[in-house]
Every structure is written in structure tokens, then in C-alpha cells.
Amino acid sequence: MSDNSALQDPFREIRPYRDTEVAEVLNRLLYNDEFIRAVTRYQFPRLADWCGFLVRPLVRMGLAREVGDIETVRGFQQLVAKYMAKMIARTTSRLSCSGLEQLDPQEAYLFVSNHRDIAMDPAFVNWVLYKAGMNTVRIAIGDNLLRKPYVSDLMRLNKSFIVNRSARGREMMTALNQLSAYIDHSIAEGESIWIAQREGRAKDGNDRTDPAILKMFYMAQRKQRSFSEAVERLNIVPVSIAYEFDPCDRAKAKELYARASAGGYEKGQFEDIDSIVAGITGQKGHVHVAFGEPVRGQFESPEALAALIDREIVGHYHLHPSNLIAAGEMSGMTPEQKAAFDARLDGLEPGEQEILRQMYANPVINKRNLEAA
Template sequence: MSDDNTALQDPFKEIRPYRDTEVAEVLNRLLYNEEFIRVVTRYQFPRMAGAFGWLLRPLVRMALAREIGDVETIRDFQARVAKYMEKMIVRSTTRMTCSGMERLDPDEAYLFISNHRDIALDPAFVNWVLYKAGMNTARIAIGDNLLRKGYVSDLMRLNKSFIVNRSARGREMMTALNQLSAYIDHSISEGASIWIAQREGRAKDGNDRTDPAILKMFYMSQRKQRSFGEAITRLNLVPVSISYEYDPCDAAKARELHARASDGCYAKGQYEDLDSIVKGITGLKGDVHVAFGEPIKGEFESPEALAALIDREIIANYQLHSSNLIAADAASEVTDEQRAAFQQRLDELEPGAQDIMRQMYANPLINKRNLEAP
């Protein structure tokens, strides 16, 4: 079969999540990826992997083969992921809650557009609450900047992630954006929900703002057939607010913002994003809340007007935690223990970065007050 015929039959093959028919091949590829096995060995046996890695790696491979031996579908794979999610939630959160589920119809597909604080956990927590409610999990938009390693791409695409080509430039970028727009519309029309962040990159300063360019992208593949408002109604867009009492990457974010403010630039390490993913998963998060807003329908004058509405929904539904109240000096009901825990996080930073971290946690409350002001 020619490449042209393959593209016509499967126009999204290069960016879409893997399908059930591809699971066995991808899992086999992972089992024989030496770098992946080394990473798993280092994670499972951090003290022994250096000196005894040569001995441990074959054992790790055999253990993984047993673990995934009966995984035949994406649903099977996500059931395995759910077990690790449950362990992670028990170990790194004090409470996991959600609200707004009554606004969702289990028989509908939604385009969940959420604020973005953690690279991997934002969509993971959204999918967790959907999974626990017996609803289908969403397909996850993930930038190709996070997929430099082949095994990372395989793992993400097994877990229903699809690729956003951020590295494309010029005409290639327009082609990639149009393909992405068409894929999102295709997914919703075939009954598969989508998760995407409201902007490229995390809101490191705690200010959740929607980039209108994301909304323009949604419309790109539909602009010849329907109005902007019709396209948005068709996509069943739902704003989602995710809030963490403690951000495991808060110190790194504060240091980065401090460096940018002080030096005018910040040089990101080659695998800094992967380190952030690991730290986000393993680090203490305290209370975590996922809030689903009302599905958005109707006509809008512009993507900017829609972005403003999404911002209002995300800010309004954002659940404040003790850390936000303490940082904004509005904590009348927090405990001494909570104050001490927040202060301990500040004490790990130099004074300038401390101020940035405090502002990072205060901004959600400030934005809520501004929203509610007459």
C-alpha cells in the first residue's frame, strides 16, 4: 500500500493515540528498549541500580513482561495505569475531590479545556475522576517537546495521548495546526472526549489565562463549513479548574521566574521537563480538586471573547487551599501546622524567589476577588 493511500485511510496516524491493534507491538518494543528498562530499574531500585544494574535489568524486564502479559487493549493498559494512579494519590495527596460531574452526560463527548499547573498530572487527574465515575477517559493533547525519547512517546500514546507539533515552523506549522484542529473535531464527532490546556506551557505564576490562539486553532479545520460559534457548540467545550494545595514543582518554577526577572533569561536543561514530570508525580500535593464548569454554547464575537469567558469559569470554579489563603495573608481559619508547612517551602528559597513563590500561590485568590468585584 502506498504512503498516499495510508494517509487517506488514516490521516492522523502520526499524531493520534495508539489503537488496540497496535498495543502488542508497542509493548514488545518497550520491553526491549534498553533505555526504558534502565529508567524503570533506576526508579524501582535507586540505591542498587548503579552497581548492580546489569543484574537487575533482566529481572525488571521479566517482571514487566509478567505485568503486561495480558494487556491487549488501551483499556487494559489504562486499568494498569489506574492502579499506579491510586497508589500515587494515596502517597502524595491528603485529599482528592471533584465537583461539577453532574454537568456531564456520560453519553456525550467533551472538549475539556483546563488550566495548566502540572505537565502530566493535570490530564491524569481529570481522567482519574472520569474513570472513577464510570465515564470514558479523554484523549490528551501533549507537546512534541516532551516526547524526545521514543519510549516516552510510546507510553504517552498508549495512555490515549495525541501529539501537538510545537516544533513545526512556517508553512509546516500551519499544516500541523490544521491537522490538529481536524483531529480534535474528528475525535469529538466520533464520541471521544479531549483534554487540552488553555495555553502552551504551565501557568508558573499562578495566573490562569486562556490563549485565544488555542481557540482559533479549534476553528481552523471548520472555518469553511460553519461559524466560529457553531464550531464551538459542536465541540462541547467544558472549562476545567485544577487546583493543588502544594505544587511539587513550585520551587523550580519560582527559581526560573526569579532568574528571568533578574537576568532576563533562563536556560532550560535538556531533560528538565521530564524531571518536572517525575517530581510532579512523586512530590507532595496536599489537597487536590478538579472542578468541571458548564458546557459552553452560543455565539461569540471573537476568540478573545470566548477566552475571557473560559477564564471567568476557570477562576470562579478554582477551589482555594490553605496555601492560597496563607500566601495572600487571608488565612483566618488555617492551622498552625498548615502555616508551618507553607513556611517550610518558602525557607528553601532565596529571598527573591520566596516573594515569587508567595505571589504564585496568592494569585488565584487575587484573581477570584477581582472577578467578584463590582
């Protein structure tokens, strides 16, 4: 990329695709054999293995018909919405939302969210905003998830932007400054952002904001305004997402147990992609998305802001029967609810079972501690 083009489009390497780029990217996806194989496995799991070579050309033709007239990001997201509606019908018993009445459809917000599922957290936030007639968000996604070109293309078509987690040293500071500037730029031009409260999922069920994320927000503004002024400008809204059942709970428990018992855990090359697929296709039960109030006030430090966001996320977390059962709060629970939770433990080692149980119990413990404070 030339210096001139970098000046004209300083966020080109990390930003979502623009309308003018959509047709070219969709065409590239149609001719990506790995992408077609992945779609075939998802749509026709029984046929993909033994006669995939016959099915894949039909899948490619079907996709070509679906995307043939799409020329904008909005058009692509409307297609995604069709699949999202099917996924919600298949994998959730209910999807509910609270706090939307506190948001102004004409405003842009920086949604700082707890993080349980790689793809579904921002997808559910997008869905409830979309159904309410509000603009969808630009989604922060780590470059560790984009090792496959077709995944990167799909994410950036769906308004995702890239967080460069692999950068080191001076390159890291450059990347963080660019990211900070991009977030500020997006809010200023009226585009909302979704970002997790910390790097990586909260695999143990403890939702804690990393102050380093909040420091990054301020980096691009530190020469022009105070930290509190920057917070006001970014229009931060804490978001709490609660799954009755986490499709990746067993995998998380196995990983945490391996780390605790063996001193480490080696992640597979495409394990994150497998987690994305499991999160999309797995049963989730009741899912609740809770929006807190836009953050206002004076903050002496990122740590003070992190503490407020934590209180909002924990306070608005919707406790499901699975959480209450795991925490030993059995009053009002039915035998069916108890059996559904116990099924999550089947086949796990005792140490893995305890970690999974604690994973579901921690939101209850944290909420009760907040209520008692």
C-alpha cells in the same frame, strides 16, 4: 508514508495508538533499555545506582508478566489505574472533584483546562472520569516532551496525541489544520479531549486562556460553520485543577527569578522529563478537580470565548490553605498549615521566595477580583 496510507489514516503521525498496535508497542518498550533503567530508578531508587545491573533484568521480567496479556488501550489504562491509585495514596492527602453531575456520560467533551503540571493535570481529570464510570480522554501533548522514544510510546498508549510545536512557517499551518481536524474528528466520533488553555504551564499561578488555542479549534470548521456553531459542536467544558502543593513550585520559582534577574533562562535538554517525574512523585496535599458547565451561547470572537473560559476556571478554582496563607488571608489557618507553607520557602533566595509566594497567592487575587466585578 505513502499518499494512499495518508488518505486512509490522515492522523497516523499524531494520534494515540490503536488496539491493533498495542502489543507491538509494549514489546518495543520491554526491549528499550533506557525505559527499563527509568522504571528501575522509580521502583528501586536505592538499589538502582549500585546494583542496577542485577535489578534491571528482574524489573524487565516483572513488567513482561504485567503487560503480557494486554492487547487493548483499555487494558493498558487499567494497568495505569493500578499505579495511579498507588501514586494518589502516596502523594496526596485528598483528591476531590466537583461539577461531574453536569456531564452526560454519553457525550464527548472538549475539556479546556488550566495547566499546572505536565502529566498530572490530565491524569487527575482522567482518574475522576474513570472512577465515575465515564470514558477517559484523549490528551494533547507537545512534541517537546517526546524527545525520548519510550516517553512517546507510553504517552500514545495512554491516549495522548501530539501537538507539533516545533513546526515553523507553512509547516506550522499544516500542523495546526491537522490538529484542528483531529480534535473535531475525535469529538464527532464520541471521544473526549483534554487540552491546556495555553501552551506551557501557568508557572506564576495566573490561569489565562490563549485565544490562539481557540482559533486553532475553529480552523478545520471555518468553511462549514460560524465560530459560535463550531463552539457548540465541540462541547467545550472549562476545567480548573488546584493543587494544595505544587511539587515543581521551587523549580518554577527559580526559573522565573532567573528570567527576571538575569534576563533569561536556559532549559536543560531533559528538564521537562524531570518535571514530569517530580510532578508524579512529589507531595501534592489536597488536589481538587472542578468541571464547569458546557459552554453555550453566541461568541463574536475567540477573545470573547477566552474571557468566559477564564471566568469559569478562576471562579471554580478551589482555594487551599496554601493559597490563602500566601495571600495573607490567615483567618482560620492552623499553625501546622502555616508551617507547611513556610517549608516551601526554605533554602530559596529572597527573590525566589517572593515569586513562590505570589505563585500561590495569584489564584486568590484573581478569584477575589472576579467576585468583586
